[in-house]
Amino acid sequence: MAGHPPGFLALVNEAKSRIREVAAAELPALLKQNPAIRLIDTREESEYAAGHVRGAEWIGKGVIERDIESKHPDHDTPLYLYCGGGFRSALAADALQRMGYTQVVSVDGGWRELKSLLPTE
Template structure:
């Protein structure tokens, strides 16, 4: 059996997905390069977020990093929703549409992409953590361990 035939048999009916997946990945990469204002959401400094979390109307914190990144340390009470699952979990987050939503990733790029999905889904107040978890850690702010 030739190498080409062997690859075809391994991929089977899924081989037609290669092009759409490649296009989707390129589109996400392009979105990550856009300036923050293009997404129509504001930012919040880590220190201000700690104050808002202690306030009367705390925002929902959604962490869009991968599972291992989240497990290594996250903001207490953050909901883990990895970026690649955001489009499929927008409905699940819909119960929080009336609440401000703060999106968190390592540097602030992936959370901007997630913010676009939430804005398109009708979330009114979507906020990006300025500098992401890197800025949170640099500020010496508290981290929670694995989710309880």
């Protein structure tokens, strides 16, 4: 968590107290067990373009609240969100839960760890 300002970290920690998280190392097995999982990359579009988990859909944190219902209207769809390390995805997961999504999970470790665990594009 070094390098992040204290106000941001407080916001992230508060969000993390309300959401579900999985460690990045758990994600490959979860994806095999449940093909209904939708993996969403919440990083900036330029980060996604530079590399992402194969099959992940880009819906950036800046637009996810606006775009999620048109892309995933079923609020019971399992949505697994990742970012660079797990902070932005935690904030996005918190927002989606408040919008009524019931199966939102943030991937702790994010792209930093996922790129060595899953195929990438």
